[in-house]
Amino acid sequence: MISAYARIGHFHAAIDCFNEFLSTSILQSDHYTFPPVIRACGNLDDGRKIHCLVLKLGFECDVYIAASFIHFYSRFGFVSLACNLFDNMMIRDIGTWNAMISGFCLNDKVAEALEVFDEMRLKSVTMDSVTISSLLPICAQLDDIIWGVLIHVYAIKLGLEFDLFVCNALINMYAKFGELRSAETIFNQMKVRDIVSWNSLLAAFEQNKKPVIALGVYNKMHSIGVVPDLLTLVSLASVIAELGNFLSSRSIHGFVTRRCWFLHDIALGNAIIDMYAKLGFIDSARKVFEGLPVKDVISWNSLITGYSQNGLANEAIDVYCSMRDYSNAVPNQGTWVSILTALSQLGALKQGMKTHGQLIKNFLYFDIFVSTCLIDMYGKCGRLADALSLFYEVPHKSSVSWNAIISCHGLHGYGLKAVKLFKEMQSEGVKPDHITFVSLLSACSHSGLVDEGQWCFQLMEETYAIRPSLKHYGCMVDLFGRAGHLEKAYNFVKNMPVQPDVSVWGALLGACRIHENVELVRTVSDHLLKVESKNVGYYVLLSNIYAKFGQWEGADVVRSKARERGLKKTPGWSSIEVDKKIDVFYTGNQTHPKCEEIYSELRNLTAKMKSIGYVPDYNFVLQDVEDDEKENILTSHSERLAMAFGIISTPPKTTLQIFKNLRVCGDCHNATKFISKITEREIIVRDSNRFHHFKDGACSCGDYW
DNA sequence: CCAATGTCGA
Known part of the structure; x- marks a missing residue:
């Protein structure tokens, strides 16, 4: 009864049952009584009490009970207590050894777990399927496929190669290394498969970006009558998102809703939010998010990145603010990465700097991904010098950081500096990846460095054996x-x-x-x-x-x-930061509080521009309308609205920085030159392609944008 | 007694 309660997760009921047993039963408790109870313990103190009781009853040498306690103490992070217990045992059975291995695994002590494995080998302890299936997930963590294969060979030697648990663990291990053929071979050779086997294979293809094959796996399991479970749907949602299948996304949502699975698992809800966001149904994503009974940090992150990736950076920031103000979810690495990405899109330098400060406080400053995003944010907000000094300040052993700083220099049109940084990267022994070369080649092309670009392209294949994509x-x-x-x-x-x-x-x-x-x-x-x-x-x-x-x-x-x-x-938008606040303008927008002033400023400017030689280029208007209407359309392009707003909201001659999601329109490019001359301002426009510096009637990239 | 699968971010 105790064991039954523990197994279905009713831990309190198990404990109650145990207490009743102790007080009423005339039967002596034995080594079958304790393990389920220990497993059911939700806190350290309860376990300690039971441990005292066990010692009093004289069970200290019982291997079953000892294994339970080794596992128990490890679960709460007291792996040294578990170790003591283990070391002091006179007789150990295979369960005890396994418990120690799993104890180290629970605490991310990979090396120690492998030491136990070695000791077992040296002492000729016969391993079982539990040993093998505990060790396999470690190999992926170690990022060492040699260990994985070695343990696979061991499993074969022990005659465990067709064991259900071992096979499932093998499928997962090979999948983590991207060895999909091996994973599939294991699956095909299995004598008995369960839902975990199917889910593992499905996830293997999904996580290695093979959504079509993954869907095939799902169809196969469906056709032979395997009933999908919650985890099947998590992977399936990701598959559908990758395939961009609109109809299926609705069916999946319905399937999950009918079974009330949202109530049982946050991860599934998160997967559905992500699926909708990736398909561009950001409103549906939001509805699912709001309907979740419990939200965790991943739910918030998924919605934030969803908005950000759909070009709605401002909304992403709003979601982050609600997270901070109305929930107790603690932002993690992923949150900061999403926020910084959104801020760089918008060019929100001030908010970015504030975030930088918060990161220093949270000790996340030296996190490789977070610091890379910070570098990227400074670079994309126009502060290249700050990006560079930050780059040297934080760890830059990984190609990821170098890629960011190289690409920022490319965006700003400093191709030679980008190449110089690349050479520095080489001399520091950091291995470039395919993204390094994308950044580098695009930096060369923006700066017209044909020879350097060709040199890089050749180097990529010949020296680094990276096949060009x-x-x-x-x-x-x-x-x-x-x-x-x-x-x-x-x-x-x-x-x-x-x-x-x-x-x-x-x-x-x-x-x-x-x-x-x-x-x-x-x-x-x-x-x-x-x-x-x-x-x-x-x-x-x-x-x-x-x-x-x-x-x-x-x-x-x-x-x-x-x-x-x-x-x-x-839809094209442009943003501008005035008084630490970001304003986003959509093309043709007429709802801004200062709308009247903005349009009147634009009329004013256009008249002045025409008097010194500006001729509107109607070729950029795709609608078939009269010429004066075409002029209106050009004038209401988002970059011009943002510019006019900047002009009326800042002191004369202040530099303006505009950020745009698409490429800047050719006529606007020309117009900006005139505007920089008339207003005697430096105007910096960053579009989806690069930075443009306008000054005194000219642009850094010449006549072609 | 001890063991396996999944969601975001780069």
Whole structure:
């Protein structure tokens, strides 16, 4: 009875039952009575009392009870107590050894656990399936596949290779190392499988970004009648999010709701929030979030990142503020990473600096991911010097930090410095990864460093054996194209060993626009439209180019194609920080409290600009309307609203910094030059591509943006 | 007695 209560998780009932047993039973308690009770103990004191009782009753040499206590003390972090118990035992059985291994594992003492394993080997203690399945998860933690394989071999030698628990642990171990074929082989060879086996295989494919195969696993288990459980749905939700399957997301939500599983498990709710957020249904994500009976830090983080990744950085910050003010969830590494990412998107320097202060207080300052985000935040908010000094202050042994500082220099147009940093990274012995080269190549292309870029590309394959991905090819095409070597860029695309994707064609298209090569546009556009893409940006770029060359039918084709594929234009926004507060403007926005003043300032500016030679470029207006309406549309672009707001809200000649989610419009780029001249201000615009410095009627990146 | 699967962030 005690054991039954403990097994189903009714620990209090188990303890009550035990007390009743002690007070009423004439039977002597034995070594079957105690272990379930010890397992049921929810706090240290209860366990201690039982331990005293056990000693009084003379059970101190009982191996079953000792194993329970070793496990018990380890559960509460008193692994040294557990050790003492273990060391003082005259006779140990396999359960005792296993309990000690699991005790070390519970406390993340991987090396000690493996020492116990070694001792067992040396003393010829025969291991069982429990030993093996406790040890396997450690190998993944150690990041050492040699240990994993070694233990696998041991399992075979012991005749445990078809044991259910061992196999499940093996599937998980191989999956963590990305060895999916091995994981699948184990699964296929199993004589008996349970729900854990299926879930493990499903998660293996999901976590290694193979959602299609993962879905296949699910369909298979469904077709042979295996009933999915809560954990199946957690993985399935991630699979559906990755596949971008809108309909299935609703079915999953319904399935979970009908079974009331939200009440039983936070992780499942979190997975559904994340699924909706990744599919862009941020409102549904919010509803699920609000409906959760209990929320943990991951629930909050999921919603924050959801908003942030859907371009709603301001909303992400709002969620974070509610978390801080109305919940007792403690922000963790993930929270800070999400917040800093959102702040960098918005260019919210002041709030970012405040966050920096909080991180110092929370000792998270030296966390590699958090500090990388801080570097990125300073860089993206225009404080490159601060980013660099912070970089040298925090640990930078990992490529992640170097990638951040290199990419920031690229964004600011300092290609040579980026290359210099890369060389420094090499000399410090930090191994670059594929992202390092993306940052580096794009830094070179923004600064027109063709030779340096080619050098990097070659180095990547020859020295570091990194096979170029489509992103790298895209960067190279951009490098050649932007520098005016269109022929070379096109040949490069034709000779690629892999099928070019939208980003590669898009890069070539961008080059065609800059260098006004109409003939090539046709070819590129044919290819571009053939490749499926969810990125509307390329369609907009293409129709802009057709419009620019006066080829209206071409523009129409592109627009109808975009409509046919159900793509909606991403709303453009720009933000500006005034008095420590961020204001976000959407194109055409008329709801800002200072709306009247902003538009009147813009009319005023436009008149002055025209008098010194500004001519609006209507090619950037895709709607087919009259010219004066086109002018209105250009004037209400988000970057101009933000700029006008900055002008009326700050003292004369103050530098303005504008942050934009999309690429800055060509006409706005031109207009900003005039505005910088008229207002005698330095204006810095960071768009999705790079920083633009406007001063005295000119821009740091010349005529082409 | 002792053992296995899942959610966010980079």
